[in-house]
Amino acid sequence: MNFSTYLVPEPDVSYSAGQVLDLFATPQHYNTSPTPAQADLDASRRDWAAVGKDLRDVMLRFSLKLR
Numbered sequence: 001m002n003f004s005t006y007l008v009p010e011p012d013v014s015y016s017a018g019q020v021l022d023l024f025a026t027p028q029h030y031n032t033s034p035t036p037a038q039a040d041l042d043a044s045r046r047d048w049a050a051v052g053k054d055l056r057d058v059m060l061r062f063s064l065k066l067r
Contacts, residue, residue: 033039
């Protein structure tokens with residue numbers, strides 16, 4: 001799961017090539033939420049999930065270092 005790019009598109013090679021050739025300035029599509037409050041809630045959940053993952057990783061490395 002990618003925590004930091006939830007509200008922005010995740011371009012791939014074909015998307016990037018299309019952007020270079022986009023002569024008509026087609027609008028980009030972003031991940032959307034029904035309301036701004038829901039978008040904030042989803043982003044906050046992902047932020048805290050990332051913090052939790054980082055803490056778990058550090059605790060695991062620390063416990064392995066103690067052994």
